Amino acid sequence: MITDSRKLKFLSAVRRYVLPADAGRAFSMLAPYMLRNWKPYGCLFFFLWIDIGLTLGFAWFYGAMTDAAILADMTRVRQQAAVGVGLLAASLLTTYGQMYLEAVALGRVKYELQTDVYRHVLLLPALRRMQYAAGDLLSRLTNDLHGIEGMVGRSFLELLKLPLIYLAVFVYLCQLHWQLALLGIAAAPAALALGAVFGFLLRRNSRLASEWQGRISVHLNESLHGWAIIRSFSLERRMLRIWSEQTGRLFKLELASSKLRGTFAAGGDAVSTLVYLACLGIGAQWIAGGQLTVGTLLTFISLISHLVSPLTGLAAQWAGFQRSVAAVERLRHIVLEPKEPIELQEPLGPQGTPRPSKMQDGFRLTEETADHPSCGPAALDAERLSFSYDGQQYVFENFDLHVPAGTTLAIVGRSGAGKTTLMNLLQGLYAPEAGTVRLNGRPLAAYAPTELRCCFAYVPQDTFLFGGTVKDNLLLARPDASEEELQAAAEAANLHDVIKALPDGYDTEIGEGGVKLSGGQRQRLAIARAMLKNAPILLLDEATSALDPQTERELKEAMQRLMSGRTTILIAHRLSTVQSADRIIVLEHGRIVQDGRHEELIAVEGPYRQLHGTLLHS
Numbered sequence: 178m179i180t181d182s183r184k185l186k187f188l189s190a191v192r193r194y195v196l197p198a199d200a201g202r203a204f205s206m207l208a209p210y211m212l213r214n215w216k217p218y219g220c221l222f223f224f225l226w227i228d229i230g231l232t233l234g235f236a237w238f239y240g241a242m243t244d245a246a247i248l249a250d251m252t253r254v255r256q257q258a259a260v261g262v263g264l265l266a267a268s269l270l271t272t273y274g275q276m277y278l279e280a281v282a283l284g285r286v287k288y289e290l291q292t293d294v295y296r297h298v299l300l301l302p303a304l305r306r307m308q309y310a311a312g313d314l315l316s317r318l319t320n321d322l323h324g325i326e327g328m329v330g331r332s333f334l335e336l337l338k339l340p341l342i343y344l345a346v347f348v349y350l351c352q353l354h355w356q357l358a359l360l361g362i363a364a365a366p367a368a369l370a371l372g373a374v375f376g377f378l379l380r381r382n383s384r385l386a387s388e389w390q391g392r393i394s395v396h397l398n399e400s401l402h403g404w405a406i407i408r409s410f411s412l413e414r415r416m417l418r419i420w421s422e423q424t425g426r427l428f429k430l431e432l433a434s435s436k437l438r439g440t441f442a443a444g445g446d447a448v449s450t451l452v453y454l455a456c457l458g459i460g461a462q463w464i465a466g467g468q469l470t471v472g473t474l475l476t477f478i479s480l481i482s483h484l485v486s487p488l489t490g491l492a493a494q495w496a497g498f499q500r501s502v503a504a505v506e507r508l509r510h511i512v513l514e515p516k517e518p519i520e521l522q523e524p525l526g527p528q529g530t531p532r533p534s535k536m537q538d539g540f541r542l543t544e545e546t547a548d549h550p551s552c553g554p555a556a557l558d559a560e561r562l563s564f565s566y567d568g569q570q571y572v573f574e575n576f577d578l579h580v581p582a583g584t585t586l587a588i589v590g591r592s593g594a595g596k597t598t599l600m601n602l603l604q605g606l607y608a609p610e611a612g613t614v615r616l617n618g619r620p621l622a623a624y625a626p627t628e629l630r631c632c633f634a635y636v637p638q639d640t641f642l643f644g645g646t647v648k649d650n651l652l653l654a655r656p657d658a659s660e661e662e663l664q665a666a667a668e669a670a671n672l673h674d675v676i677k678a679l680p681d682g683y684d685t686e687i688g689e690g691g692v693k694l695s696g697g698q699r700q701r702l703a704i705a706r707a708m709l710k711n712a713p714i715l716l717l718d719e720a721t722s723a724l725d726p727q728t729e730r731e732l733k734e735a736m737q738r739l740m741s742g743r744t745t746i747l748i749a750h751r752l753s754t755v756q757s758a759d760r761i762i763v764l765e766h767g768r769i770v771q772d773g774r775h776e777e778l779i780a781v782e783g784p785y786r787q788l789h790g791t792l793l794h795s
């Protein structure tokens with residue numbers, strides 16, 4: 178006996194299959210892209226009618242040619258041959274036109290959609306961005322993007338074509354011989370039922386396959402980024418096991434889909450063949466009885482498959498369509514996310530010539546990074562800030578802080594105290610749930626995002642460098658910087674001599690993530706970059722790694738040059754930077770538990786004195 182909940186589940190699954198709400202949403206997302214490219218789509222629609230006309234034309238041609246041949250009417254045979262050549266030429270042109278136009282339409286829609294989704298990813302607010310694994314985003318932007326073909330490619334037009342051709346063939350056949358035509362559609366219910374069941378199963382499989390595809394991407398991405406840890410912890414076997422499990426699951430799903438498709442195709446063939454044989458048998462009897470000519474039967478036979486295959490084909494196309502709906506849904510999730518209101522320069526179209534870029538990964542130096550308004554001396558204030566990552570556990574509650582212009586504030590505290598979170602709140606990367614951060618008395622929200630970014634130079638603990646040359650990486654901070662300015666920044670960061678010693682100087686390729694530079698060199702490159710940006714507020718997350726005395730000294734000098742004349746907030750791990758700060762705050766569970774200069778804090782018993790011993794001596 179079927180329980181009620183099972184029945185409900187089944188009914189809702191059927192409803193989702195027949196009337197998928199997500200299909201409507203997916204269409205409303207894709208419609209603007211298709212409308213914008215209405216020309217190729219319009220032409221494809223035109224070709225669709227020609228295609229239907231050609232199908233009927235060829236069927237008629239075979240019949241008429243056969244009848245003319247049987248009657249040995251050579252004049253008609255010659256006329257028919259000419260018609261045949263015309264039909265063939267039209268068919269070749271149609272095939273070529275359809276393939277070309279599909280490539281144009283599909284390519285443009287995919288390009289525009291991918292660019293929009295990528296742009297959205299670039300502009301995701303920091304906290305929202307963290308909700309997605311990098312590999313998952315990668316999978317959405319590649320696999321899922323290609324998965325939309327069922328909704329915007331020719332298969333979508335096929336979906337339109339199948340009912341039309343079905344109707345056209347049926348009407349045509351009824352005129353030829355209505356009894357045979359009715360015999361042809363007798364198989365319709367069986368074919369439809371077969372198609373619906375298989376389409377449903379295929380859809381479920383393709384959804385699962387999409388999810389596994391995403392997981393594989395996440396794993397692959399982690400393996401490539403964490404290869405050093407994999408090597409040092411001997412995780413190769415474990416990573417390979419996870420990989421094999423995931424790809425094995427995907428393989429099984431794809432195999433199951435292939436089996437379904439195979440069974441479905443075989444079932445469709447069986448139904449078509451049965452109908453074909455039945456028509457042939459009955460038709461032969463009618464020919465013998467003089468009710469039908471051989472040519473008419475031939476026309477009939479060549480069209481009969483169009484009465485059956487659209488039904489099975491419709492379900493197959495429907496399954497492909499469903500697969501696309503699932504893919505569009507995954508892309509839609511991203512574009513529904515809020516984004517930073519930053520205007521980005523319109524990229525070139527698919528036919529446009531890309532602007533020359535020296536960056537390996539195609540990162541372009543555009544006006545977005547070139548804006549460089551000067552904010553002048555800047556003071557930062559946090560007023561009654563409250564912030565939590567999950568809406569439950571508050572990292573900060575009613576937090577107040579005042580950083581006067583031109584001073585250096587050092588933040589110290591145990592791991593997890595909230596130092597990085599505070600830094601991100603102060604530079605407006607995270608929006609507080611309550612309270613305000615003010616820059617020169619004006620709330621951060623009142624600044625345009627690009628204007629705000631230009632007021633801060635951030636040197637994180639782990640420097641991120643782009644593949645490309647030393648110069649490319651420096652120019653990211655200020656694309657219009659002159660050679661002299663680049664050199665001055667590098668000199669101030671104690672990096673110029675190192676760069677000069679590289680094989681191609683400033684034009685040396687530093688590899689993906691700057692792998693060809695040492696850790697200390699990477700840090701100094703980040704400092705030089707911040708130097709070039711010349712922002713009034715400097716946010717520094719000091720590196721915790723101990724460096725050799727020489728590098729340490731060079732780094733310290735570079736940092737001090739960078740800090741002079743700017744408002745600096747630094748997460749301090751080194752005694753020397755803490756000692757020279759104008760003010761030190763000690764954070765504990767999101768609260769300032771000690772506040773003052775080094776001499777004042779060290780003089781009293783408290784967390785600072787305890788932490789002091791753990792700071793790096795340099």
Ligand SMILES: Nc1ncnc2c1ncn2[C@@H]1O[C@H](COP(=O)(O)OP(=O)(O)OP(=O)(O)O)[C@@H](O)[C@H]1O
Nearest residue numbers: 307566567572590591592593594595596597598599
């Ligand atoms: N993306 C995040 N999602 C959820 N919780 C987070 C996230 N980032 C940090 N936290 C939590 O917020 C708290 C403060 O973290 P934060 O990174 O600011 O500490 P920190 O003082 O910078 O630590 P460390 O010195 O180890 O870098 C911690 O309890 C941490 O678990």
